[in-house]
């Protein structure tokens with residue numbers, strides 16, 4: 001099959017590698033002319049790491065990452081709101097705090113090594129499925145970019161191509177987002193803990209140890225400062241001293257990173273979207289990653305889900321040999337299979353992040369009262385702690401304490417559960 005993949009983010013890179021490995025002809029289109037990552041550090045879950053292992057880059061990522069053993073959230077009165085440790089689920093389990101640059105460069109390096117063609121500086125703005133079931137892509141000047149058997153749309157939360165699907169049921173912005181920056185953390189002062197401090201629901205700072213961009217670089221820590229989206233400019237305009245004073249009023253742990261800020265221009269705004277598609281595929285077209293299900297990063301699952309999508313896509317088309325000329329019906333059936341495989345897992349995280357986000361980031365400050373009273377004790381109750389941890393590692397498929405085995409990640413067979 002000749003496959004077009006739009007978007008060279010994690011979802012697009014991982015899908016390209018899987019499909020290329022299966023022998024398909026892959027063309028990867030990327031809007032940016034310079035192939036470089038934009039974004040803060042992120043927490044990779046054990047599920048996502050398994051996918052990276054299957055792509056053969058897991059150990060390279062581990063080499064760059066800072067292992068994260070614990071999530072700790074306290075409120076401004078010092079009360080513990082959240083305290084979970086991966087080891088409570090399985091002794092050797094950790095998350096991986098990675099710098100987006102390290103993840104991007106590693107996947108891109110692999111893409112280049114295996115010889116996948118990346119067409120950068122090409123914005124794909126429209127597709128047309130012709131009468132034979134093949135899909136043609138067009139750029140901003142409405143010039144045809146070619147015709148393909150399969151289109152994988154991985155163009156991120158603000159996907160242009162998503163507008164062409166009739167299955168989008170929600171694509172909205174959250175009122176709150178974050179201003180973030182990445183600082184050096186040479187002495188690993190922030191340890192192996194993702195730590196957060198909350199002031200009711202209207203203030204929050206998070207410190208995520210996020211590894212190195214490259215092996216010879218310093219380890220980093222990514223700092224997230226919760227702000228209403230419409231206040232990004234005002235915070236930046238108020239100046240550095242005002243920003244530092246706000247941060248210091250919430251926590252005394254920020255001085256090593258604040259010392260590295262010389263201008264509010266270093267604070268980058270990130271808005272969060274909530275995207276739901278009733279079906280992620282239509283004929284020869286499938287949406288994966290944030291294009292299909294962008295969500296607030298409250299649960300730290302976006303990249304993880306993108307990797308699981310790419311893995312499920314590869315499994316779903318595994319019975320199509322690269323030398324086949326599959327009928328459009330056969331391709332469409334494979335994509336429907338992929339949509340079904342991913343549905344329960346994605347739905348769980350969409351709902352969970354939609355419910356949880358206002359509890360941590362909203363103007364409804366009273367929500368912090370039950371949160372601060374209940375969540376800390378819940379972390380100590382065996383079954384509830386397990387549900388929280390299973391949610392964290394990315395395996396949940398429903399609210400029940402057990403998760404459906406999607407063939408992606410059976411639990412507790414977590415170390416070998418991704419089927420090839």
Ligand SMILES: Cc1cc2nc3c(=O)[nH]c(=O)nc-3n(C[C@H](O)[C@H](O)[C@H](O)COP(=O)(O)OP(=O)(O)OC[C@H]3O[C@@H](n4cnc5c(N)ncnc54)[C@H](O)[C@@H]3O)c2cc1C
Pocket residue numbers: 006007008009010011012029030031032039040041042043044122123124125154155156157159160161178180224270271272288289290291297300301302303304305306
């Ligand atoms: C502040 C913040 C913190 C986060 N923390 C975490 C975390 O801890 N853990 C986690 O797992 N996730 C986290 N996420 C979510 C995560 O960043 C995303 O879910 C993930 O990057 C989605 O990957 P993607 O490949 O789907 O999209 P993207 O990474 O957005 O990639 C899309 C690509 O498509 C390209 N593109 C766009 N339009 C076009 C076009 N028309 N033509 C061609 N190319 C195009 C873009 O340039 C881009 O390269 C966080 C997000 C934010 C905002």
